[in-house]
Amino acid sequence: MGKRAGEDAGPTRRALLLAAGSAALLPLATPALATSPAASSAAAPAPGAAVPEPAEPPLIHEDYAIARRSFHTKLLRKGPAPDKGDPLTPPPGAEAIGYRSGGLSLTAWVSPGHDDAKSRRPGILVLHGGNALWHGHWDLTTAYHKAGYIALMPALRAENGQDGAFSGFYDELSDVLAAAERLRGLPGVDPDRIYLAGHSIGGTLTLMAAQASPMFRAAASFSPNPDGRSFFRRFPEDIRFDTSDPREYDMRSPICFAESFKCPVLILHGSSETRTDSVIRLTAARAKAKGLDVRRGVIDGGHTSALDGEIPASLGFFKGLA
Template sequence: MNRRAFLLSSALLGLSGPAPAMAAEPPLILEDYAVARAAFQTKLVRQGPAPDKGDPLTPPPGARSIGYGSGNRPLSAWLSDDAPKPGEKRPAVLFLHGGNALWHGHWDLTRPYREAGYVAMMPALRAENGQPGYFSGFYDETDDVLAAADALKALPGIDPTRIFLAGHSIGGTLTLLGAMASPLFRAAAAFSPNPDARAFFKRYPEDIRFDAENAREFDMRSVVCFAQSFKCPVLMLHGSKETRSEERISVTARRARAKGLAVTHGIVIGDHSSAIPGESAQALRFFANT
């Protein structure tokens, strides 16, 4: 199955398959991730668009287009088309899509949250779907996640104390990075994330655009290295048939809990795709109780 077919079946970059033998645990870096980001700039040795093409950014049913800015880049997102009523304050979820492009089918993942009364926003990130900027593989894209969250928070009718973050696959990894980089979020739920950039890019070396000779480049993309930097309660979930990153997710949760952080690792029956409904149900309960 080619990469586009994986994406269309919501199985791109999954954790499924036999678990490989794991190398020694990645380093635990005690420096706060937000502080580390302020002092680090990724060095891209290849500049270009994201690996996947995606759909036109015309909004699917139930969404409208909205612009947001990240640095000097104008970017686009989809937003629930049922705006809050005058005087109403509603919770909001920033949902990060899987893969390296936005497809119309991704919007369906926001349905449980919209039905539960959340305003949902799904951003396209830099270099995706023909947008400006260069693909960096998790790092600069985290700036876009935070910029989209700021734009969502500023919308009329949004309760700024109830901004939640969720995502699947690559979006799950970006969810964790965002939850370490900013205190904006009330809680975060990551489905099928990969906390270890070294393991991820070993599997997908064609996606490396940065200086792979610099170990810090991998550290700054690795949630497991900064697991004690989470700034909100976090729920990490994956399907029972997914094993590829389970050990690293467990290490991330253990390291975070060792510092007293509210980070939970759970397993839902299913695979990379079929577990999503159960993961969404758990995330909604988690958000409601946070």
């Protein structure tokens, strides 16, 4: 799966991307990757006030899907995603396919057999880490292909030179849901068996999608950060929204809407990823207190090396529910 870097080694995310190039399973953005003060101060915008840090992320009882209908993020700076990514020509074993999100025409990669209506198979939407799509990300789908799933991996707005403005989790979620609908409508996919998995930033978007829509049979999130305040404190260069509005953080924080999960969810992270352990535990505890099937676990390894155990665990989770 390519060379992997440890979470506490100290390089910035940008340096890791430049060093790794298009190698498989890049060590992409996560609160477990250290960001140097020099890199943060050079790249960070200053929209609104400083990141608020309450003692504990608030628990909001409003359903997340309903909350999204009335909330619109206020972007103070509009532009492309922070990471460059690879050209959107598909890697070996994938085909390019278009999908629409609002007024945007976007690109995804999909596994072969998606157009075979004679043998409908379960579909899985796989969300990449970082803020761009790299060819190596497609390796995340390999085990799902072998298990009989049709996999679709979308590039989101403002990524890889696509149209749209980067918002940091929020408007990108609309693209995730649109890509899921595209997967659901493919001739070779059983629309009643749509699953979801994601790593790092894709892991956080996985949690948000499972809260925003009932279309998924189950979801597996690898190395997410459910607390937006914690994430953006660590990566202030990714902030584009008005930080003076606490709701901007709430709407990017699955931990705040832990009572809104609409399918069974498995949250996993590596044993060396200690910074996010407490917020993952609290997210699962809040969901369980509401009677929801949200499970958490720790897999031996780091931010990317743990994927060797996390992906098989997700397949076992999905199979157990089926």
